Amino acid sequence: MKDLAFGPATVHARVGQTVKWTNEDSPPHNVTYVSGPKFASSGTLGTGASFTLKLTQAGTIHYFCSIHPFMKATIVVSP
Numbered sequence: 790m791k792d793l794a795f796g797p798a799t800v801h802a803r804v805g806q807t808v809k810w811t812n813e814d815s816p817p818h819n820v821t822y823v824s825g826p827k828f829a830s831s832g833t834l835g836t837g838a839s840f841t842l843k844l845t846q847a848g849t850i851h852y853f854c855s856i857h858p859f860m861k862a863t864i865v866v867s868p
């Protein structure tokens with residue numbers, strides 16, 4: 790998370806891998822579930838805070854930052 794965006798906006802990963810977000814921005818952000826394989830959304834992440842998610846199911850995950858709803862991104866999880 791940097792410059793009010795998730796980078797990269799689309800990530801390709803496999804089941805069993807872990808995705809990690811770190812807030813490298815000044816404003817707080819979060820990782821909020823939208824659709825696809827379900828996960829528990831993060832809480833608010835201040836500068837320097839991180840959130841990890843272990844991918845347990847194949848599918849396309851859509852998520853966003855509910856503080857900045859224009860921040861949207863996708864994880865494509867392969868089996």
Ligand SMILES: [Cu+2]
Nearest residue numbers: 818854856857
């Ligand atoms: Cu945000």
